[in-house]
Amino acid sequence: MGLCSSKKLPTGAISPQKHRFRNPGQDFPGHKSAPAMSAPPVKLHIQERHVVIDNGILQVTLSKPDGIVTGIRYNGIDNLLEICNQETNRGYWDLVWSAPGSRGIFDVIKGTSFNIVVNNEEQVELSFVRTWDFSLEGKYVPLNIDKRFIVLRGSSGFYSYGIYEHLPEWPPFEIGETRITFKLRKDKFQFMAIADDKQRKMPLPDDRMHGRCQTLAYPEAVLLVNPVDPELKGEVDDKYQYSLPNKDILVHGWMSFNPPVGFWQITPSNEFRSGGPLKQNLTSHVGPTTLAMFLSGHYAGKDLEPKFGPREPWKKVFGPVFIYVNSATRGDDPRLLWDDAKMQMMTEVESWPYSFPASEDFLKSHQRGNVRGRLLILDRYMSDGFISADGAYVGLALPGDFGSWQRECKGYQFWTQADKQGTFCIKNICPGDYNLYAWVPGFIGDYRNDAIISIASGMDIDMGDLVFKPPREGPTLWEIGIPDRSAAEFYIPDPNPMHINRLYVNHPERYRQYGLWNRYMELYPNDDLIYTIGLSDYRKGWFFAQIPRQKEDDTHHGTTWQIKFNLNCVDRSNGYKLRVAIASATLAELQVRVNDPNARRPLFTSGLIGRDNSVARHGIHGIYWLFSANIPGNMLVEGENTVFLTQPRCQSPFQGIMYDYIRLEGPPSDAAAL
Numbered sequence: 001m002g003l004c005s006s007k008k009l010p011t012g013a014i015s016p017q018k019h020r021f022r023n024p025g026q027d028f029p030g031h032k033s034a035p036a037m038s039a040p041p042v043k044l045h046i047q048e049r050h051v052v053i054d055n056g057i058l059q060v061t062l063s064k065p066d067g068i069v070t071g072i073r074y075n076g077i078d079n080l081l082e083i084c085n086q087e088t089n090r091g092y093w094d095l096v097w098s099a100p101g102s103r104g105i106f107d108v109i110k111g112t113s114f115n116i117v118v119n120n121e122e123q124v125e126l127s128f129v130r131t132w133d134f135s136l137e138g139k140y141v142p143l144n145i146d147k148r149f150i151v152l153r154g155s156s157g158f159y160s161y162g163i164y165e166h167l168p169e170w171p172p173f174e175i176g177e178t179r180i181t182f183k184l185r186k187d188k189f190q191f192m193a194i195a196d197d198k199q200r201k202m203p204l205p206d207d208r209m210h211g212r213c214q215t216l217a218y219p220e221a222v223l224l225v226n227p228v229d230p231e232l233k234g235e236v237d238d239k240y241q242y243s244l245p246n247k248d249i250l251v252h253g254w255m256s257f258n259p260p261v262g263f264w265q266i267t268p269s270n271e272f273r274s275g276g277p278l279k280q281n282l283t284s285h286v287g288p289t290t291l292a293m294f295l296s297g298h299y300a301g302k303d304l305e306p307k308f309g310p311r312e313p314w315k316k317v318f319g320p321v322f323i324y325v326n327s328a329t330r331g332d333d334p335r336l337l338w339d340d341a342k343m344q345m346m347t348e349v350e351s352w353p354y355s356f357p358a359s360e361d362f363l364k365s366h367q368r369g370n371v372r373g374r375l376l377i378l379d380r381y382m383s384d385g386f387i388s389a390d391g392a393y394v395g396l397a398l399p400g401d402f403g404s405w406q407r408e409c410k411g412y413q414f415w416t417q418a419d420k421q422g423t424f425c426i427k428n429i430c431p432g433d434y435n436l437y438a439w440v441p442g443f444i445g446d447y448r449n450d451a452i453i454s455i456a457s458g459m460d461i462d463m464g465d466l467v468f469k470p471p472r473e474g475p476t477l478w479e480i481g482i483p484d485r486s487a488a489e490f491y492i493p494d495p496n497p498m499h500i501n502r503l504y505v506n507h508p509e510r511y512r513q514y515g516l517w518n519r520y521m522e523l524y525p526n527d528d529l530i531y532t533i534g535l536s537d538y539r540k541g542w543f544f545a546q547i548p549r550q551k552e553d554d555t556h557h558g559t560t561w562q563i564k565f566n567l568n569c570v571d572r573s574n575g576y577k578l579r580v581a582i583a584s585a586t587l588a589e590l591q592v593r594v595n596d597p598n599a600r601r602p603l604f605t606s607g608l609i610g611r612d613n614s615v616a617r618h619g620i621h622g623i624y625w626l627f628s629a630n631i632p633g634n635m636l637v638e639g640e641n642t643v644f645l646t647q648p649r650c651q652s653p654f655q656g657i658m659y660d661y662i663r664l665e666g667p668p669s670d671a672a673a674l
Helices: 334-350 516-523
Strands: 043-046 050-054 058-063 069-074 091-098 105-108 113-119 123-130 144-152 157-166 173-183 189-195 198-201 213-215 222-224 251-257 260-266 289-296 314-327 369-377 393-397 414-417 423-429 432-439 453-455 460-468 476-481 530-532 559-567 575-588 591-594 609-611 625-632 639-647 656-665
Touching: 043 123, 050 123, 058 144, 058 157, 069 091, 069 314, 157 173, 173 314, 189 334, 251 289, 251 334, 260 289, 260 334, 289 314, 314 334, 369 453, 393 423, 414 423, 432 460, 476 559, 575 639, 639 656
Parallel strands: 369 460, 530 559
Antiparallel strands: 043 050, 050 058, 058 069, 091 105, 091 173, 113 123, 123 144, 144 157, 157 314, 173 289, 189 198, 189 251, 213 222, 251 260, 260 314, 369 423, 393 414, 393 432, 432 453, 476 656, 559 639, 575 609, 575 625, 575 656, 591 639
């Protein structure tokens, strides 16, 4: 087998086709389709407090030496960014950091020195650096930060990337979040698109002000009671309703209908994001705001906020990401700008890693390596032979334990999805030491190859056939759900009609609606959930989250769910195994009891787990957990048995568990049968 084939395009991507979109000065959108000689040269204009990059298609203005994007002129609009905001609140890099034991500090990153890295007719690259020394201790995060901005000839947009460096002699610190933020003009950009089926006219930022909204259970969620557009009255606005997994955050942004202009954030690679392909992040939301999230604890908690100790050197490149602007001819449907943005995203994905960034810290394709192989599954209770790991997620991340990639947030990660035969190819891996990890939809557990994989420039490694043995000790007696690391297959209730987001009415992601946790008490007013194997349907009878029960005095109490099942015969001399895969947990505890709900000590307890906050943030999954409880055969009876699942933690309505999948395995013999 030769080198890896071209990377897969994301689901939903469309093939290039003829279209009527245009950008001033070129025939087709995007720098890849503009003949280099026909486009105007890139020009750099240096002013006293600003610097302007102009390629004849757009002009990007940055403050000097801060490196804040203060203006984007395009298609006759003097500035796409919000002109009512201060210059420092338009387009900027920011982070939240803290010294150990201290509160987080929000910091809009401002450079203290400005440098021209590249300046010719084909490309301008600028650097805005903030250098740290001990005189700044306690005031700024102990990092050297180099923010870069690139404009290419014929390109309808610009690139930005950042280089963060911590020297070993510097003090310890933590990063809670870092990102790029753009705040667009609210008088023009009112229609948002983050996916094919997630597009809508958005409320205005004014609608979140006092007198126009009512704050709900937490500040991010508001009920629009007197919005500027009366059609939005009665809707809930919450930025977390527009979160997406890393693997799906490729292009998102906003459209202006008059004139028809699009502003898009394109992220061609996730290698610099933390937490792997399923980690959820914010995208675009009311502002109109668009984000490029690099590090955050959203849907994970502090596990995904990197902590750096003394004598710990670190350097990482975030990006580049591409800010793409496009326009349509008046009379065209402006929403078709989204299709054009997706085509541009495909171009950027195919061009990764870019060849044009000037920093030596951003490694080009010839400096990277590739890993390929085939993943097979061995589960003798499902098949006598090997099973192809169809659709497996396979990736390289820093060496660690099984599943440690979920919490890894300092290094780079490189992921792909295997084909139907389980064959995979991971391209363009930065040199370094890694473990190879995988998980397979339809199977519980994590795969990790024990060998440390050392990648060097130009290296192409064939791992051959790899075998994943999912956790299993006996035949399946019964199961609930689908092992896919999500609770989406379970019962998602309709929202309160007074608290809806119309985008998610009859939508596949109906779990994004606000306040669904309150429906549990309505569905189970007196007793907790009881699920009967063979009679109940998990799609209708298993609530998507086990949360506390709220009493009339507004106190909360833990809940106990029951799983009832029959055994025709019991092997009392051998053990049974209960597998519980959890899609998300928030300050929760799982206790397992069997046939005695009042047993003082549970058969199994997870202890306190999770800080995902996925219930409140409509996430349906967060950090994945897999627990196994040993059930002695003498605890079971012939006839009806009951497993009691208790979640006792109840200081908040958002504490709870989202289950992924539950399975009872019999002893490793043919004696156990239903």
